Amino acid sequence: MKLPSLKKPLIFVGPPCSGVSLISNIVLHHPELCWLDENFEKHPTSNFQHKLFKYTSGWRAKANKFPAKSLRSAIANDFSPTPTEATLFWDSMTRDDVDFYRGFARGKHASPMEISEIKKVLSNRMVTAEKSRLALRFTGPARLCYLQSLFPDAKFVHVVRDPASTVNSLMSLEDWEFQGKNMLWWRGTYSLQELAQYDLLRRHAVAGTAFQLNKLLQTTKQEIDELDLDLMTVNYEDFVANPSQTLLNLLEFGELDPHRDVERAMKRADIRCSNKVLKMPATDINTVYTWCPAP
Template structure:
């Protein structure tokens, strides 16, 4: 077997509720890709967990071969791993001022020690699972400066969605009630003027959430320009309208051959139309676009 490398890792980024998890989960069915699961997050250096992943991840693809409501499909799904962002791993491996839980990490670069230690663990993961490429996913701040300093030849996929639809989905989630509904959830990129502005919005869930979403999108655009990232932007509405073509374009960008497993995963996925925003009150829609204009 060739010496493992982290050449051209595929990294998905995007705001929460933008479709980044759905699209990446489908692409992660590609047999060439090695991704991270909950067991890796808990035991990132365990060779046993890597080998277990190699076996159980096959069940994830196998589940697409069985009828949707069959017992075998249910068993395959129950016993197969699912992709995760592995936030605990990234927080453990990075210094205090690089926060993969709530931080923007604006302008932060990986230190030589971080590059060495993180690469060593991820190379072992790829080698143990006998995959060709590493694949990662991050929702929230893109952290492109840090990630590209860690993976100079990374191929990034930035998933975006209509701001009103995104805000509507975010504030409908139970987690947001205890996260950013009435406080700034992501930290480290706001000016004093922006902090003062948010104080006037914090009691208005729609406006406050749109304000935070705008900051995510704004900082990602800035980072794309700063690092000149090899990046493909995927619009969720385009994906809903023509998922097969969008996936083909994505795989071509990623330098991955079309694969039946990805196609089968697409057919089994619940792709929801993003026009739920039409159910929002007109005043809320206007509020979203006031604080987070559509690009």
């Protein structure tokens, strides 16, 4: 096994409902990758939880070896850890003006203390779990400036999707009803003019959601243009059309060898064409593209 290292972590970013969770979850079946789960979020310094992850993370691969609807597959999935963003961990390790829950962290850099403490915890996780590469996922604001200051050699995967499909999926989420459907969910980088503009859209859920999605995409684009990043953009529609080739390209970018566990996970995943699930009225689609033009 390769020695654990925090060099060149693979970091997935993208708006919610863009496919970033689906694509990253497939790639995170790669046996070299160490990722964060709910137990880590609750107990990030627990060696017991890290050792438990070492064994239970392998159950995800075993679940894909069994027949899809078999009892063994169900049991393996039930006891397998699930990748998370570990938002509580990041919020607990960063200062007050770096908000990993709802903030953009635009132009924010990790302090020397944050770099030391965060890397200490993550390194211990990797060593105890006996994994050689770190992988992270963040949906919403990409926070590329902060993450690059923490990991200067990180390899970023930016997942994007057609705006109308993304808004349609967001609108169908139960949580969005209490988050961004009638209010600005992400905060910290809107100008006074943008705040005034959103106030006019507040009662139109589709327009307001598209407005917020556009802010996510534009802010990420600005960070990409400003920073010297090792970054690959993955279009969700391209992934749906050819998942095998997209994943091979992604693994090559991440300097990971192809692996049967990733292939099995891909075959089990619910990969659907966004156009087939898009049932928005034509007027709503036009509204989305008005406030969030397709890139």
